[in-house]
Amino acid sequence: MEVPAEWVEGVLVPGCLAEPSAEARWCHRWLEHPIAIARLHACWLAWQELSDPAACGCTGPSVWHRDHLHPCMRELRASGGPFEGCAKDEHQINHRLPKLVPGWRHPDG
Known part of the structure; x- marks a missing residue:
């Protein structure tokens, strides 16, 4: 799944x-948020x-709007x-990640 960064940064x-703001967050490192990538791809x-x-x-x-x-x-x-953990000029690396489903194994491991 790919969303062009040029479209997000140049158009959106x-x-x-x-x-x-605290009520309407945005992360300048949105590419590090898989949920954001999925939603922006659909958009x-x-x-x-x-x-x-x-x-x-x-x-x-x-x-569209x-x-x-x-x-x-x-x-x-x-x-x-x-983007809950991110502020205007701040990015927090420790985002909430979904837990693995018990018994599920990643294809690489």
């Missing part, structure tokens, strides 16, 4: 995010489709979201 952050795929007027008409961008961007940002930027 400057054009769609308000200033980070990017929707943006690709809905920003093309030939494919979705003139209302595509509005639909309503149905994709806003729900994605609510989840990512929530106080209990993946």
Whole structure:
């Protein structure tokens, strides 16, 4: 799963995010947050489709904001979201990681 960093840093952050705060967090090291990557990937795929007027008409961008961007940002930027341990100019390495399911083995080990 890949989301282009150029899209996040060049389109999403400057054009769609308000200033980070305790109620609306953002991590400048978002690439180190697997949950953020998954959500941003989905948001990017929707943006690709809905920003093309030939494919979705003139209302595509509005639909993208309503149905994709806003729900994605609510989840990512929530106080209990993946950026919970990060502040405006700070990044905490000790993020909450899901525990392994008992009996499950990683393919590499």
